[in-house]
Amino acid sequence: MGKKTxxxxxxxxxxxxxxxxxxxHARKPGMTLAETCAWVAETHQVKVSPVTLSRFLxxxxxxxxxxxxxxxxxxxxxxxxxxxxxxxxxxxPDTENLIKFLRVLILQLSAQxxxxxxFLKAVGPLMGSVLEAERLSxxxxxxxxxxxxxxxxxxxxxxxxxxxxxxxxxxxxxxxKLARMREIFGIANSQ
Amino acid sequence: xxxxxxxxxLLALERAEGQPMTESALVSAVLMVMPECLVTEVRQCxxxxxADRYLVAVRDELTGLVNFGLTLKGSTKAKTLVPNxxxx
Numbered sequence: 001m002g003k004k005t006x007x008x009x010x011x012x013x014x015x016x017x018x019x020x021x022x023x024x025h026a027r028k029p030g031m032t033l034a035e036t037c038a039w040v041a042e043t044h045q046v047k048v049s050p051v052t053l054s055r056f057l058x059x060x061x062x063x064x065x066x067x068x069x070x071x072x073x074x075x076x077x078x079x080x081x082x083x084x085x086x087x088x089x090x091x092x093p094d095t096e097n098l099i100k101f102l103r104v105l106i107l108q109l110s111a112q113x114x115x116x117x118x119f120l121k122a123v124g125p126l127m128g129s130v131l132e133a134e135r136l137s138x139x140x141x142x143x144x145x146x147x148x149x150x151x152x153x154x155x156x157x158x159x160x161x162x163x164x165x166x167x168x169x170x171x172x173x174x175x176x177k178l179a180r181m182r183e184i185f186g187i188a189n190s191q
Numbered sequence: 192x193x194x195x196x197x198x199x200x201l202l203a204l205e206r207a208e209g210q211p212m213t214e215s216a217l218v219s220a221v222l223m224v225m226p227e228c229l230v231t232e233v234r235q236c237x238x239x240x241x242a243d244r245y246l247v248a249v250r251d252e253l254t255g256l257v258n259f260g261l262t263l264k265g266s267t268k269a270k271t272l273v274p275n276x277x278x279x
Contacts, residue, residue: 107210111219111223
């Protein structure tokens with residue numbers, strides 16, 4: 001036994017542009033289903049009942065909503081990917097946690113379809129500010145490390161200078177020189 | 192109804208382009224599109240999809256939330272799905 005054709009199939013078989021035209025016409029303020037049916041019959045030579053038209057419009061509405069939600073999910077996903085690409089390369093543990101929470105938040109809002117593209121875009125700069133602070137903090141640590149390195153090198157150079165002076169001092173005996181060298185380099189006397 | 196929910200869940204995760212989605216995000220998405228669904232129905236479908244190995248569920252140790260992602264089987268299946276198949 002063949003499958004029964006649904007009445008709204010008559011409308012669904014029309015070209016997409018025509019279907020969109022019908023939907024836009026039906027959505028005009030004050031337009032009734034009966035008036036739209038009359039318009040469809042006159043303009044496109046397709047006779048449908050108000051019930052059939054109503055089912056068709058409901059299906060189109062559902063399809064539009066579905067596409068909107070799916071597009072929102074894709075937009076949210078791409079924002080998360082951008083964020084991870086920019087900020088997630090070697091994040092500190094706190095930053096990694098922040099990224100994780102933001103990922104959940106962005107995708108949750110995207111799935112609800114209630115947050116628009118502008119709102120999603122605002123998350124990027126917000127994240128940017130937080131992570132810029134993180135970068136500055138890391139930079140400060142690097143500078144402190146570099147300063148410590150310089151200080152150590154300066155101390156080494158000073159010890160080398162002192163050792164050289166001892167080595168060329170003719171007034172000191174060999175044992176005295178050895179004792180002074182031990183002092184300079186902080187080597188304990190093994191005797 | 193279950194078939195519609197599962198169909199949409201697979202499409203949603205496919206469109207998430209590899210990003211896992213929490214259970215609540217998926218439930219929200221389904222309810223946006225099919226407001227007549229019950230939350231329990233959606234959760235049941237997620238469980239069935241996981242049992243049938245279309246989805247993988249991992250609990251995040253930091254947030255405590257369960258994240259769902261597509262398995263290879265799920266991804267292959269999702270690519271064959273037509274959006275709005277149930278509206279055609």
